[in-house]
Amino acid sequence: MKPPTGQVTFLFTDVQGSSALWEEFPDSMAQALAVHDQRMQAAVDEHLGYVFTTAGDSYAVAFGEAADALSAAISAQERFQEAAPGPEILVRMGIHTGTTYERDGDYFGPVVNRCARLMSTGHGGQILVSGTTAKLLDVDAGPPTGLLDLGEHRLKDLSQPERIFQVTHPSLGERFAPLKTIDASLSNLPIQLTSFVGREREMSEAGSLIHDSRLVTLVGPGGAGKTRLALQLAADAIDDLTGGVTLVELAPANDPDLIAELIATRLGASTSSSTSLIESVVAKIGDQQMLLLLDNCEHLVEHVAPLVLPLLSACPNLKILATSQSPLGVPGEAVYRVPSLGVPDADVAVDDAARFDAVTLFAERARLAQPAFELTPDNVASVVEICRQLDGIPLALELAAARVAILSPVAIAERLGERFRLLAGGPRTADARHQTLQATIEWSHDLLSETEQILLRRCSVFVGTFSFDAVEAVCSGDGIDLYDTLDLVAALVDKSLINVDHENDTSRYRMLESVRDFASAQLEMAGETSGRTRAHADFFARHAEELQRTYRGGDLVSALRGVRTDADNFRAALEFALTNDQLEPAGRILGGIGYLWYVDGLFREGVDWCERFFALNPDLEPSLMASALHSYGTLVGSWAGAAAGAEVLEREVVLRRELDDPLRLAGALNNLGTAYGDIGLQEKGNGALLEAVDLFRAAGTPPTPPLTSLAWAQMNDGNYERGLYYCREAVDEAAAAQIPYGLALAASAIGQCLTHMGELVEARRHLEEGRAGYDELGVTPGVQDADLMLALIDRDEGNPSEAAARLARFLEQPDVHWFHEGKLWAVQVAASLVDDSATSAELIGAVGAHYASDERPQPAWVLADLAETTSQLEGRLGGAHFETLRATGAQGDQKRVIDLATQALEAMVR
Numbered sequence: 001m002k003p004p005t006g007q008v009t010f011l012f013t014d015v016q017g018s019s020a021l022w023e024e025f026p027d028s029m030a031q032a033l034a035v036h037d038q039r040m041q042a043a044v045d046e047h048l049g050y051v052f053t054t055a056g057d058s059y060a061v062a063f064g065e066a067a068d069a070l071s072a073a074i075s076a077q078e079r080f081q082e083a084a085p086g087p088e089i090l091v092r093m094g095i096h097t098g099t100t101y102e103r104d105g106d107y108f109g110p111v112v113n114r115c116a117r118l119m120s121t122g123h124g125g126q127i128l129v130s131g132t133t134a135k136l137l138d139v140d141a142g143p144p145t146g147l148l149d150l151g152e153h154r155l156k157d158l159s160q161p162e163r164i165f166q167v168t169h170p171s172l173g174e175r176f177a178p179l180k181t182i183d184a185s186l187s188n189l190p191i192q193l194t195s196f197v198g199r200e201r202e203m204s205e206a207g208s209l210i211h212d213s214r215l216v217t218l219v220g221p222g223g224a225g226k227t228r229l230a231l232q233l234a235a236d237a238i239d240d241l242t243g244g245v246t247l248v249e250l251a252p253a254n255d256p257d258l259i260a261e262l263i264a265t266r267l268g269a270s271t272s273s274s275t276s277l278i279e280s281v282v283a284k285i286g287d288q289q290m291l292l293l294l295d296n297c298e299h300l301v302e303h304v305a306p307l308v309l310p311l312l313s314a315c316p317n318l319k320i321l322a323t324s325q326s327p328l329g330v331p332g333e334a335v336y337r338v339p340s341l342g343v344p345d346a347d348v349a350v351d352d353a354a355r356f357d358a359v360t361l362f363a364e365r366a367r368l369a370q371p372a373f374e375l376t377p378d379n380v381a382s383v384v385e386i387c388r389q390l391d392g393i394p395l396a397l398e399l400a401a402a403r404v405a406i407l408s409p410v411a412i413a414e415r416l417g418e419r420f421r422l423l424a425g426g427p428r429t430a431d432a433r434h435q436t437l438q439a440t441i442e443w444s445h446d447l448l449s450e451t452e453q454i455l456l457r458r459c460s461v462f463v464g465t466f467s468f469d470a471v472e473a474v475c476s477g478d479g480i481d482l483y484d485t486l487d488l489v490a491a492l493v494d495k496s497l498i499n500v501d502h503e504n505d506t507s508r509y510r511m512l513e514s515v516r517d518f519a520s521a522q523l524e525m526a527g528e529t530s531g532r533t534r535a536h537a538d539f540f541a542r543h544a545e546e547l548q549r550t551y552r553g554g555d556l557v558s559a560l561r562g563v564r565t566d567a568d569n570f571r572a573a574l575e576f577a578l579t580n581d582q583l584e585p586a587g588r589i590l591g592g593i594g595y596l597w598y599v600d601g602l603f604r605e606g607v608d609w610c611e612r613f614f615a616l617n618p619d620l621e622p623s624l625m626a627s628a629l630h631s632y633g634t635l636v637g638s639w640a641g642a643a644a645g646a647e648v649l650e651r652e653v654v655l656r657r658e659l660d661d662p663l664r665l666a667g668a669l670n671n672l673g674t675a676y677g678d679i680g681l682q683e684k685g686n687g688a689l690l691e692a693v694d695l696f697r698a699a700g701t702p703p704t705p706p707l708t709s710l711a712w713a714q715m716n717d718g719n720y721e722r723g724l725y726y727c728r729e730a731v732d733e734a735a736a737a738q739i740p741y742g743l744a745l746a747a748s749a750i751g752q753c754l755t756h757m758g759e760l761v762e763a764r765r766h767l768e769e770g771r772a773g774y775d776e777l778g779v780t781p782g783v784q785d786a787d788l789m790l791a792l793i794d795r796d797e798g799n800p801s802e803a804a805a806r807l808a809r810f811l812e813q814p815d816v817h818w819f820h821e822g823k824l825w826a827v828q829v830a831a832s833l834v835d836d837s838a839t840s841a842e843l844i845g846a847v848g849a850h851y852a853s854d855e856r857p858q859p860a861w862v863l864a865d866l867a868e869t870t871s872q873l874e875g876r877l878g879g880a881h882f883e884t885l886r887a888t889g890a891q892g893d894q895k896r897v898i899d900l901a902t903q904a905l906e907a908m909v910r
Contacts, residue, residue: 003050003105004064009097009133010107010115011049011069013040013076015057016090016124025087032086033057040091043076052106060116062107066136069095070167073127074145078171090124097133103351108360110195117155118162121179125172128179131163144170153181180239188247188266189231189293196232197364198341198357199225206233206336210291210321213334214312217297217322220338223395223514226323227295229338234293234321243288243317251296251513252464252568254575256303261605263292263307270815270823271604275895278307282314283895284812289317296513298325305330340392343384350380358392359383365401366409373404382409389413395514399441402495415447441518447495454479455488456497457526460519461536464568465501465508473539474532508565533576534585540566540573541585544592551596556741560778563596574609583618587628594631599741601781601816603639610635626655626664634671639820642678642856649675666695670706677713678856685713702733704742711749715756718860724753744773748786756861760793767793784810784817788826792865800833801909807833808905811898823898824850825862830901832869837876838885839904844870845889846897 015021015036022029036057044051044061047068053060063069073093080091096118098111114130122128129137134147147165154161164179209216210233218226234245248266253259260277263269269284271277285292292311297304305328308320312332322328327335341358353359354375362383366373375383386409390396403412445453458475459466471489476482489509492498497515501508511519523529543566551559563570570589577586590613597606610632618625629652637645649672656665669692676685689706696703707730714723727750734742748770754763767786774782787810794803810826817823824847831843848866851858858866874882889897 001048001050003052003102003107004062005102007097007099008102008107008111009063009066009069009095009136010100010112011044011059011061011063011073011093011095012115012119013059013061013073013091013093014119016092018057021087021089028086032084032089035084035086036080036089036091039079039082040076043072043079046075047072060107060112062102066095066097066133067138069133070127070129070137070145074167074169074171077125077127081171092119092122092124093127094119094122094130095127095133096130097136101354103354108354109364113195114155114162118164121153121155121164121181123176126176127167127172129165129167131165134163134165150179153179155181189235189245190247194368195364196228197361199229199232202229202336202338203233203236207236209334209336210237210319213332214318215308215320215322215328215330215332216334216336217324217327218336218338219324219327223393223512224338224340225394226338228394230293230295230321230323234291237291241289241291241319243285243290245291245293247293247295249295250300250304252571253300254463254572256300257608258571259300259303260307263294265814268812268814270811270813270898275893278310279895282311283899285311285315285318287315287317290315291319291321294320294322296324297322297328301326301328304328341387341394341397343387343392346384346388347381348384350375350377353380353384356387358387358390358397361394362387362397362401365398366404369402369405379409382413385413395512396441399497403447405494438518441515445497445518445522448491448497451480451484452488452491452495453522454526455485456492456515457519457522458528458532459492459498459509459511460516460523461529461532461572462509462511462569463572465510465565466569467506467508467566470539470543470569471509473542474535534580534582536569537573537577537582537585537589540570541588541592544570544589546592547596548592554739556599556777556779559596560600563593563600578609578612578616581616583613583616584620584624586613587618587620587624590631591624591627594628594635597631598634598638599779599781601814603635603816603820606631606635607639622655622659623661626652626659626661626668629655630664630668630671633675637671637675637678638818642675646672646675646679646681662695663699663701666692666699666701666703666706669695670709673706674709674712677709677716680857682713682717686710689713702737702739702742704730704734704737704739704746707733708742708745708749711746711753715749715753715861716857716859718756718864720753720757724750724757727753740773741777741779744770744777744779744782746770747773748782748789751786752789755789755792755796758796760797764790764793780814780816781818784813784822788817788822788829791826791829795829795833804830804833804905804908808902808909811902811905819856821850821854821856821858824894827897827901828862828866828869830905832865832872833908834901834904835908836904837873839900840869841873841877841882841885842889842892843897843901843904844873845886846892846894846900848886849890850894 040059041051049061049063049068049072051059051061061072063072073095077091080089094115096111096115100107100109100111118128118130129147137147146168148168150164150166152161152163168174206216206218206229218230220226238245246266248263250259250262253262260281264271264277264281267281267284269280271280294304301324304322308328308330311318312320327333341361342356343358344353344356359375363373363375386400387397390400400412445456448456455475459471461474462470468489472482472485476485480488489498493500497511499510499512501510523532547559547562550562570593574586574589577583590610594606594610597603613628614632620628629648633645633648633652636648649668652668653665653672656668669688673685673688673692676688689710692706693703696706707726711723711726711730714726727746730746731743731750734746747766751763751767751770754766767789771783771786774786787806791803791806791810794806807826807830811823815823827843828847831840834840844866877885
């Protein structure tokens, strides 16, 4: 029969575990597969199927109608259940429908690949149907055939999630293991909006290296497709990795010191002031079977390499896959040089040309720009010429294919040829493939108008994604009219030199790294680098101040979203400002978003930036200096040292009094009063807080922050009744003004007071209310604080397993608690729960030693709880034995004690 065309339904089948069956039954497997083939072919023939590929025990069949494909699949499964010689054979099947491209009896394109991916997620005896095909099937009339909705799943092609259905029928099994799709909890691999084309040889070769080696680096020039290949390799490997895959994108990291922080952040590794980031990462990975994908290492090779070795040495089951323009140079590294896509010889026929990956990629991307595009005898020579001249480099091909919207392949090939001749005289020492990519990007650049070229090079100052407002502010003027910016950005998006992402009803723009590098060089040649990077810093200084006004106006959610979205650009602006003695924009950024770093738990990074800034002895106008001091004092006081924080905040208070700024003075006094209390100066602290209350009220602003701080101060001293009084006053003020953050803060504080007073039912209600408020706002430190108190309630209500589970989750999360002792407090509570008294004694010894070295007096509840747990352990172990174990624990560092507590808690939960 003729192969169906147009909309085709595909049936893919595969014998489950065939390799193992061949190993176990080498003598009878051949006969079993022969019977399998006969039965499969009979079912296909009976329902008008066209077999276009068989490979080993796999079948790929095309049908003109979806119903025929379904009937053939059920018929085949029924036949496979009949008695047969040899081992039992179980076959998994997948059915998917779409418009594809048939050439010489074979099929190509994303639809075919998607069907293969769908089939591979299933199990022997199972028939899976895509959502697309399900819409074409009439199975609503009732038994015997039905479709069971298994929900949306991400397939390993990393494209958009697919709704998958399982065929139900009396002759089929009903219960199967979970689908082998990408679990979001095991991967942060991004969804890909375009298909993965070809690369079968590279997938096989590099996949074998990943299987056999612990460190594999994909090496090649920019635009060679390293990242896309790495993502697909990682997706294919995920079934064998119980710890999953974590992608760390290093392209935005210009500061080598940020590498470890980015890895820790992506892994969700807990950090502390006494533990290095690498130690935290090692602790997080442990002995998990995990793949860490480090993307775009080329600009940081000498700094990435020293991090890789300790990770591989300390984590026995970790594998690392890296992409870079050069090897990392680490012992044991397996280097795989990513080749260009295969290109055909000239004067080749359409069917032969279409079998080459470079031509397939160009054709598929051309259809995105011009849906009517087809590879024909009239254009195949030009398409092949484009692929050959671009040396099959994926980025170059995609840029060229985008031009199909406005130019024919003939016109593209003609222009491309002219540009390559122009660039033929480049340095002989330069890498040839890099010259080719440079020529491709320069050719695309030359297609732009003069103003488009100006905008493109100016956009290179942005790191990561950026907003249209940023483009207008940073890139307009001196040749670009402000009102022309929108059309220019649209033109660059259309020409694939700027990409646009739509999220949360907003548009964010980004440049491919190779394009950005090229544009940055153009900016330098135009003599505009200094001016535009200063404009970039000025814009993000203004943006920081806008975010400050946003959260002061009550919209903390939007402000936090803003600082997170533009984190890379804020870092770039600060780096430029601090290295070029531009302290005024640096101070504005720090003053504007320092508090947002605080509520987002980014204490370490905030303190680092502030320390670099103040080490330069900035001489700023008083209000700006006061804002920067406020950020520094708040961050350093919470994370690094209350005494240091108090000293900085005292300087701010002096400036605020001189500026006669009562509202900002109130904020400074609130934080200073808290810092005083944290170092035991309660009288001075209460005085500052009471003055802050008066100033807030005089300014017509609810004094929720200082009232809550007064409550904390009383709680820390064990005066819970007095603390509760201030808490309720704070709630009343926040409720009257409808301040979500104030309500969450006060509700959580009330819950803590009631917890320590033994009123556990009411305490839980208030804590859960506060936690929900923090969670809705995105204030992670507050969520962690509430969780710690809820664990105390679980314990005191006689639910040790629930308390243990909550504490284990707390300890495994990034360390963003309001106070750096937060995890130690959790360890202390864990010691009161753990069944093994010896372990508990070591934990108590460790936290006690840390408390003794801490300048901050511990809260009353911590000391009371510590004394109670110590007394119980002394009774169970005996005084001498307890002291020995406590002394042993006191010698351990914070990482070890957290690991010990986490392991003990997890053992309780299992």
